[in-house]
Amino acid sequence: MTMPRRSNGFSLIEILVVIVIIGIISGIALLSLGILGDDRQLQTEARRLTSLVEVAKDEAMMQGREFGLEFMNNSYRFVEFDPFINQWTELVDDEMLRLRELPDDAEFILMLEGQRVLLENDPARFEDPEETSGRDLSETYSPHVYIFSSGDVTPYDLEIRRRYDGETVAIKSDLTGAAEFVTSEDL
Secondary structure: OOOOOOOOOOOHHHHHHHHHHHHHHHHHHHHHHHHHHHHHHHHHHHHHHHHHHHHHHHHHHHHOOOEEEEEOOOEEEEEEEEOOOOEEEEOOOOOOOOOEEOOOOEEEEEEEOOEEEOOOOOOOOOOOHHHHOOOOOOOOOOOOEEEOOOOOEOOEEEEEEEOOOOOEEEEEEOOOOOEEEEEHHHO
16 A cells, blocks of 8 residues: 655645744734833933033033023024023034923923923024113023023923823933933833
C-alpha cells in the first residue's frame, strides 16, 4: 500500500493566515508609535518651555533685568520690563526668547495661586513709548509669570493639553523656577 505523497510547501490558507497576522501586528505597532510620538511631542514642548524659563532666569540674574512670560491659548512669549519707560516691552531680535506656538491641536491651561487664568488667543499689543508721552503703562499690561533678577519666578501650574484626546503634560513650578513634570497617568 502506497501512502499519498505530501508536498513540502505551505498551503494557500496558511500563507493568507500569516499575512493577516503580520498585517494586524504591523497596524498595532504603527498606531502605538503614532500615539507615543504625540505624547513625546507634548513632553518636548513642556521641556522646551521650562528650559527657556531657565535661560530667562539666568539672563535676568546675570544682567539685572526683569523678564515676564505671557501665555496665550496655544502660544507663549517672553517680555522684559524697561525701567526707563516704566513698562513691559516686547523682546526684539531675541531668537531664543521669541514667540513660540504649540502644535495646532494643543492648548495651555494656566493656574496661578490656585485660580485658573483665562488666556487670550493673541498676544497683548504694546503701545509705542513715543506715543505714551510719559503715561505710566505699568498698570495696563502685566505678564502672567514674572522672572526677577533675584532669581525668583512666579510659581505656576501649567497644563499642555491635546484637545482631541485630552492627553496632558503638566508643569508645576515653584518660587525658584524648578519644574516638576506630571503626565496624564499621574493626574
